[in-house]
Amino acid sequence: MIPPSLSQPNCIQEEGSWCGAVYDLTKSDWLARSADLVIAKPLSILTTLVVAFAIRWFVHRAITKLTQGNGSPPKVLQPLRERKGDATSQAMLQERRMQRARTIGSVLKSITSLVVFSLAVMYILSDLGFELGPVLASAGVVGVAVAFGAQNLVRDFLSGMFMMVEDQYGVGDWVDVGEASGTVEAVGLRVTTLRDLNGTVWYVRNGEIVRVGNSSQGFATAVVDLPISHTSNVEKALEVAARVAGEATEREPLAQDVLAPPEMLGVDQITADTITLRLTVKVRPGKQWSVQRRLRVEIKQAYDEEDIKPPYPAGRPMLPTV
Numbered sequence: 001m002i003p004p005s006l007s008q009p010n011c012i013q014e015e016g017s018w019c020g021a022v023y024d025l026t027k028s029d030w031l032a033r034s035a036d037l038v039i040a041k042p043l044s045i046l047t048t049l050v051v052a053f054a055i056r057w058f059v060h061r062a063i064t065k066l067t068q069g070n071g072s073p074p075k076v077l078q079p080l081r082e083r084k085g086d087a088t089s090q091a092m093l094q095e096r097r098m099q100r101a102r103t104i105g106s107v108l109k110s111i112t113s114l115v116v117f118s119l120a121v122m123y124i125l126s127d128l129g130f131e132l133g134p135v136l137a138s139a140g141v142v143g144v145a146v147a148f149g150a151q152n153l154v155r156d157f158l159s160g161m162f163m164m165v166e167d168q169y170g171v172g173d174w175v176d177v178g179e180a181s182g183t184v185e186a187v188g189l190r191v192t193t194l195r196d197l198n199g200t201v202w203y204v205r206n207g208e209i210v211r212v213g214n215s216s217q218g219f220a221t222a223v224v225d226l227p228i229s230h231t232s233n234v235e236k237a238l239e240v241a242a243r244v245a246g247e248a249t250e251r252e253p254l255a256q257d258v259l260a261p262p263e264m265l266g267v268d269q270i271t272a273d274t275i276t277l278r279l280t281v282k283v284r285p286g287k288q289w290s291v292q293r294r295l296r297v298e299i300k301q302a303y304d305e306e307d308i309k310p311p312y313p314a315g316r317p318m319l320p321t322v
Helices: 018-026 029-033 035-066 090-127 132-149 151-166 234-249 288-305
Strands: 174-176 181-187 191-195 201-205 220-228 263-270 275-283
Touching: 035 090, 090 151, 151 181, 151 191, 220 234, 220 288, 234 263, 234 275, 234 288, 275 288
Parallel strands: none
Antiparallel strands: 174 181, 181 191, 191 201, 220 275, 263 275
């Protein structure tokens, strides 16, 4: 018979080891020898994951607090340059700040999750006995190769970061990026999603955007061109248009979108067939098109009542054909 001392695993002699604790509890040689693999390593991995999720939760909570303004500019925006616009109301400015802060906060949270879980994976691999040196060296070589093969992806990523930090545009803005124009539906680190007037969704790579025309920052201008005939009284047409536009912008539904009284610029163009008058109104971002359409209707009705003729009246005699 084998003496009990010889049947016991050697690891129980290690003070404070899981091996001894398991052997004392189960008297099983196999469980004692496997204690490190069955209990210690899974417990260490579980602890690493719990700590990683806790760190991620606390960092995300801190980012959320930094992106909340509570009536003042969010703390995350204080070091950054901010566009206000000379006619931007306080409510519009606060809305823009919160929109920008949420976008930056979303990016910071994504980066935080990537860093925290990458470190957690490295600790877990170390606990499982993998040598991190060769792994990191291989990852570095692969990273360099991927960087050379994915230069466009890196450029898209960097361009997206600069666009967000510089507040070039945000979700809900109407922008013209050259190849496409429309309302911004999503801003990512690689792709910006636009929807145009026809409902078509455009996916534009950030690295391909050379210039951006934003119609939604600060304020917009509604431009109304009014063509009249050469026989019409120009002074009367100017007076009627200015009066009707002023009255229309003081009542609903235009009053809530107009930021300043209409400005009659006068005669903008004279051709052989028509005289074009121009009127402008400073409005809320994105509201210029609806204001333009409404003012055209109002002024057209007033011109009909005042007998101010359009350049091509109905019943115009046709030129004889040869």
